[in-house]
Amino acid sequence: MGWLQSLFSPLKKLWFRLHSAQRKSRGIYILYEDVKSCPYEDVHVLWSILVESHSPSPPSKQ
Structure with missing residues (x-):
């Protein structure tokens, strides 16, 4: 089950980062x-x- 957690951990961090940005x-x-x-x-x-x-x-145009 450790592989499942290692798969979802980055996705969970990304989800929280996007949700907090909103x-x-x-x-x-x-x-x-x-x-x-x-x-x-x-x-x-x-x-x-x-x-x-x-x-x-x-x-601005230069």
Whole structure:
């Protein structure tokens, strides 16, 4: 049965790595509903700055 465990161990590690990457990709957007319902304009400005800093920038042409 050791061969079976050695076969599934790397697959299990890969599964956990991919599954945790999906959770991390949600990142700051978990807070979106809380920020949207906040009445303070400062919070919305800070949110827009935070979202812009996390979005991938387009490749620049040189």
